[in-house]
Amino acid sequence: MRKHMASFEIDCTAYLNADGAPLGDLPDFAGDTETVVALYRAMVRTRAFDTKAIALQRTGRLGTYASCLGQEAIGVGAASAMEPGDVLLPSFREHAAQLRRGVTPVESLLYWGGDERGSDFAGPRNDFPVCIPVASQFPHAAGVALAMSLNREKAVAVAIGGDGSTSKGEFYEALNLVGLWTLPAVFVINNNQWAISVRRREQSAAKTLAQKAIAAGMPGEQADGNDVIAVRDAVSRALARAREGAGGTLIECLSYRLGDHTTADDARRYREDEEVKAHWKEEPIARLRAWLVAEHGWSKTDEESLLRGAADEMDAAAEAYLATEPEQAASMFDHLYETLPGDLTTQRAEVSDG
Amino acid sequence: MRKHMASFEIDCTAYLNADGAPLGDLPDFAGDTETVVALYRAMVRTRAFDTKAIALQRTGRLGTYASCLGQEAIGVGAASAMEPGDVLLPSFREHAAQLRRGVTPVESLLYWGGDERGSDFAGPRNDFPVCIPVASQFPHAAGVALAMSLNREKAVAVAIGGDGSTSKGEFYEALNLVGLWTLPAVFVINNNQWAISVRRREQSAAKTLAQKAIAAGMPGEQADGNDVIAVRDAVSRALARAREGAGGTLIECLSYRLGDHTTADDARRYREDEEVKAHWKEEPIARLRAWLVAEHGWSKTDEESLLRGAADEMDAAAEAYLATEPEQAASMFDHLYETLPGDLTTQRAEVSDG
Amino acid sequence: MAELTLVEAVRAALGRALEEDPKVILFGEDVGIDGGVFRATDGLVQRYGFDRVRDTPLSEALIAGMAVGAAAHGMRPVAEVQFMGFIYPAIDQLVNHASRLRTRTRGRLTCPMVLRAPYGGGIHAPEHHSESTESMLAHIPGLRVVVPSSPARAYGLLLAAIRDPDPVVFLEPKRIYRALREDVNDDGTALPLDQAFLLREGSDVTLVTWGAMVVETLEAASALAGRGIQAEVIDLATLKPLDTATILASVAKTGRCVIVHEAAMTAGLGAEVAAQIAERGLTSLLAPVRRVAGYDTVMPLPRLEGRYMPGAGRIVLAVEDAMAFA
Amino acid sequence: MAELTLVEAVRAALGRALEEDPKVILFGEDVGIDGGVFRATDGLVQRYGFDRVRDTPLSEALIAGMAVGAAAHGMRPVAEVQFMGFIYPAIDQLVNHASRLRTRTRGRLTCPMVLRAPYGGGIHAPEHHSESTESMLAHIPGLRVVVPSSPARAYGLLLAAIRDPDPVVFLEPKRIYRALREDVNDDGTALPLDQAFLLREGSDVTLVTWGAMVVETLEAASALAGRGIQAEVIDLATLKPLDTATILASVAKTGRCVIVHEAAMTAGLGAEVAAQIAERGLTSLLAPVRRVAGYDTVMPLPRLEGRYMPGAGRIVLAVEDAMAFA
Numbered sequence A, B: 001m002r003k004h005m006a007s008f009e010i011d012c013t014a015y016l017n018a019d020g021a022p023l024g025d026l027p028d029f030a031g032d033t034e035t036v037v038a039l040y041r042a043m044v045r046t047r048a049f050d051t052k053a054i055a056l057q058r059t060g061r062l063g064t065y066a067s068c069l070g071q072e073a074i075g076v077g078a079a080s081a082m083e084p085g086d087v088l089l090p091s092f093r094e095h096a097a098q099l100r101r102g103v104t105p106v107e108s109l110l111y112w113g114g115d116e117r118g119s120d121f122a123g124p125r126n127d128f129p130v131c132i133p134v135a136s137q138f139p140h141a142a143g144v145a146l147a148m149s150l151n152r153e154k155a156v157a158v159a160i161g162g163d164g165s166t167s168k169g170e171f172y173e174a175l176n177l178v179g180l181w182t183l184p185a186v187f188v189i190n191n192n193q194w195a196i197s198v199r200r201r202e203q204s205a206a207k208t209l210a211q212k213a214i215a216a217g218m219p220g221e222q223a224d225g226n227d228v229i230a231v232r233d234a235v236s237r238a239l240a241r242a243r244e245g246a247g248g249t250l251i252e253c254l255s256y257r258l259g260d261h262t263t264a265d266d267a268r269r270y271r272e273d274e275e276v277k278a279h280w281k282e283e284p285i286a287r288l289r290a291w292l293v294a295e296h297g298w299s300k301t302d303e304e305s306l307l308r309g310a311a312d313e314m315d316a317a318a319e320a321y322l323a324t325e326p327e328q329a330a331s332m333f334d335h336l337y338e339t340l341p342g343d344l345t346t347q348r349a350e351v352s353d354g
Numbered sequence C, D: 001m002a003e004l005t006l007v008e009a010v011r012a013a014l015g016r017a018l019e020e021d022p023k024v025i026l027f028g029e030d031v032g033i034d035g036g037v038f039r040a041t042d043g044l045v046q047r048y049g050f051d052r053v054r055d056t057p058l059s060e061a062l063i064a065g066m067a068v069g070a071a072a073h074g075m076r077p078v079a080e081v082q083f084m085g086f087i088y089p090a091i092d093q094l095v096n097h098a099s100r101l102r103t104r105t106r107g108r109l110t111c112p113m114v115l116r117a118p119y120g121g122g123i124h125a126p127e128h129h130s131e132s133t134e135s136m137l138a139h140i141p142g143l144r145v146v147v148p149s150s151p152a153r154a155y156g157l158l159l160a161a162i163r164d165p166d167p168v169v170f171l172e173p174k175r176i177y178r179a180l181r182e183d184v185n186d187d188g189t190a191l192p193l194d195q196a197f198l199l200r201e202g203s204d205v206t207l208v209t210w211g212a213m214v215v216e217t218l219e220a221a222s223a224l225a226g227r228g229i230q231a232e233v234i235d236l237a238t239l240k241p242l243d244t245a246t247i248l249a250s251v252a253k254t255g256r257c258v259i260v261h262e263a264a265m266t267a268g269l270g271a272e273v274a275a276q277i278a279e280r281g282l283t284s285l286l287a288p289v290r291r292v293a294g295y296d297t298v299m300p301l302p303r304l305e306g307r308y309m310p311g312a313g314r315i316v317l318a319v320e321d322a323m324a325f326a
């Protein structure tokens, strides 16, 4: 005899189609020009940063860099839904979210330029630095959320990882805990369809990545990751639930990695230009612009001044970054422990001399 | 706009209620007296082994031992559905499955008595030894299944773990791969409701553990783990699917740990005797016996001779185990590498002398 | 003042830390109602509640990673891994995060966490329950690795570890959890980290050890005294960073050194001690340095475990060897 | 005979192994169509198909554990971890399973697997991409740890590792993946494991090293020759088990030893080499053993990386120190 025990559903939130036309009713905030223009500005600013970073790398003035081209809506949508007291735990690709949270372009360039001071950002002091070991930020988010809940902070830990990160054990372990302890943590997946050369469908047979939340007994949903309104809406709802004490959410944002994996990668080795070209039709900035033009009176002048402003900002940031002197070599010992233990002072002296 | 993307269902297989009364139609094999009596014999034999092992431990003649009291139907049901060419990857509690596969009681006692030769069993030569680090057998099962499929073996890797093991990253990572590569692997979860002192409901907010398969995009189902007919049926179906090349299955078997976690544990520290007593009413052996008496003419004489036979077998096994001389101390070097590297021969000589 | 066993001292320190600092939280497998499989946390959930003493799911990588997150966000997590044999999934978080969060952020975020784990062999435990792989952790810059060897040192060092602003792996020698009692004053006094303890003075040979092997080493020292050999016994206590000054000073005095540890010899921490002497104490050496250590083989199951563990006899032989050297 | 770089030699060995033994399979992240992020597997999926050259999901613990399972069931898996910085989740499977499956089953099941990973610094890579933690693995009984230092040695040692009946961690010094070319005869000839290579003979001082540091060490040896100091250079190649005989024989001849490695000094493998000398070669020593190694701090990001990496200059200084000792 087979008894039915449980059923589960997975939904996807989407508001604008690829042409920027509404698919139905929009959330309230979409009526507020200032809010939506701010979202647009943040995406454009991110892209300007990205362009500058790649240019710097190509000319040997920045280290390996992971572009977020085409995925700006995810970071911007998520970060714009967050409060300053929330904590962001980003993967290496979430410049959009970091910039929106207040990390400056100079700080970010410093980091990608190989200077630890880039992670000592002045802005969101409790945010985590970029996380390189895939999925290792999810347990941190669980820990931050635990601290928040013990401190009755009414704040939320928001971790962002890639589609590939959902294959790592730590992702599941952390998700399971968030579900179990109803912790205020939101896990956002930037499903850009690729983990370096491995396609999303070669990563898991799961039809959606959102359904991985079912394993943890917690809510999981998809959002159109090329639609910043959808991302912001889904993340806002999840944050509100978490702030109420109702626990975490997994949000899979569907997007596409329009660029190489990093500047060290050559994506033409493993995917056709045709495929990339097709996805350019879905990218988040043009889509929102079309809608802003149609619904919020966004003008050509607005656009031009925004683009110019963003480019100027990034030029200035690049200059400031390039003008930053490297730290003293001895600095490699200065934050190892709060107080440097005896024997290491000898090594520190050696590196200073060397 | 919220679009519906996917739905999932979880079922539970059960045939006999706690009193041994059928809940509906039974699978075909249940009509065959020889088959079902063999299942019963295997469960009783396991319990006799368990009793003997605990007695040996209590009198200082065996190491720490993990009893499978009350969970005999899971190992017996799973192993009886397997072919000799399949590979079992058991956790430390699955004596029922190991004995049914042909590991001898002497070999098992040797292992639990602290002698590596116990894992060099004569029977199922490709089966894995007992796995102590929780969940670490699941990746092995994926690897064995990969080898089987590359070799076109038409065989299946069957890993058994506990409810606690479903919280470990490796469980999910392996499950995800089995789903992705449609590998011939079946993961059986002995959900005995406890991971030492941690209750099933403190392990995960997931309503069922079977639903963790949804994260891997593969079938997951529950079976009544106190009903050997249900376990065998569910595992048989999964094995048939896997052998056809249709991939793996996660099967959560619902049971209860009637004993302490191990002989080193005292479960009264964390659970009430009342709770345990209530679960004795559901245990698998009395249930099958009631049904065998009602449907297959199982008699008191049959029962007595079975019990006597099993007890005699375990007495003899214990004697043989106790009579086994320990290995030479130098044996600790003899299987470290195929050929002992130079420097270690000195250490080997030292331990021989010592 | 109370006579406590080592595990009781651990419990006293945990209770004291919970009492004195509301930021201290405990979590791990079975640390709640069960009080830990060795009872190190017995009674604490009853006293401090489920918020502060929590059973986690069975997930070691998570336990370590969650500790990093909670520590960075202002807590003082004291996490438990049930046995060192199950610490490996947590190593990624120790190497890639805990040990370097301060460095990575130039001090903006820090990681004042403690990861406790019972370790070591000799108690006839099942497979994977007896290893000593502390040297793997002692290699990691930015970590502290601390091992107590007596109830009083367990109490004082654990308090110090919890109060330390940086991550500490605290390895508890389970073989001596209940082996002896010692007066422990539960007054909140910590012992210094990063310093070795001189357990016995002597002029003929320096014995360097830590953890449970302190017992056999002191036993050997007594036996040697009976034969007129005065052994100085150093308990390293903090394995990372290493207190090389104490070691070198002693070897400068005695001219001989025997290092004793349970862990496999090759690339064990004894190698670092020997290397320090070979580099910085060579001229005082009157005899080759000797290591008495676990063999470079897999720790055998209980039946042969006794033949694996270094005992006082092997220490005495090594010292006699060193004394006989000319 | 072809002039190959080290990474090309790795690829040639992998191709040869796939060709000669149908049981050999390759898997890891991006090893398929992308050919590995360093192109070590470039072209292999095209030649040997998806069955034998597989991209895995992003799961290092699984990669290692699956290799154990496949190896035990008769295959010869050669798994890749993309960078050593991501090997830590795989360590549990290495310590608790791969290294001891043979011992645990008294030879019934074995584990002929290879786990490859690029390692080491000096290429201005992002965080976590530059570390050298080989000594953590060299501590584990039952494992082999092998590091090539030239194209020919990469070819011969990797073939040997794949054919070896026991588990091998094969660490590839990525800094010299393309640094130099060497004639490599792709004729399937393996080089011996468990043996160090004498790269340069000399009578004044023994330089012990491995991996990419062989370059700086040879450079230092040349510079020293110019000053009349004849350095003998030993490439350990197999770090576990260690070929102590070759080291001790050389030190017996030269009386001086400088050990060079990139990894952090404390509890690095250099400590084991120094310890072996302090134990078994003491009487031949004319000067203290010296280690030129990475500092005991977190490997800095690219801007300061150059100040972290030991260079030929530091080696020369250490040797001059050793020569000056009296």
Ligand SMILES: Cc1ncc(C[n+]2csc(CCOP(=O)(O)OP(=O)(O)O)c2C)c(N)n1
Residues within 6 Å of the ligand: A093, A132, A133, A134, A135, A161, A162, A163, A164, A165, A166, A190, A192, A194, A195, A196, A257, A261, D029, D058, D060, D082, D086
């Ligand atoms: C644990 C770990 N393994 C491997 C890598 C190397 N690596 C860097 S990014 C990446 C792919 C990540 O894919 P995904 O999670 O989808 O993120 P994306 O790069 O697409 O943003 C890999 C394999 C890593 N950083 N961490």
Ligand SMILES: Cc1ncc(C[n+]2csc(CCOP(=O)(O)OP(=O)(O)O)c2C)c(N)n1
Residues within 6 Å of the ligand: B093, B132, B133, B134, B135, B161, B162, B163, B164, B165, B166, B190, B192, B194, B195, B196, B257, B261, C029, C058, C060, C082, C086
């Ligand atoms: C990775 C790991 N962590 C911790 C332990 C210690 N331990 C042994 S059994 C156990 C609980 C296992 O629970 P479950 O998976 O439900 O299996 P059961 O014991 O109930 O059969 C724990 C925590 C272990 N063996 N392995």
Ligand SMILES: [Mg+2]
Residues within 6 Å of the ligand: A162, A163, A164, A190, A191, A192, A193, A194, A195, A196
């Ligand atoms: Mg991706």
Ligand SMILES: [Mg+2]
Residues within 6 Å of the ligand: B162, B163, B164, B190, B191, B192, B193, B194, B195, B196
């Ligand atoms: Mg259980």
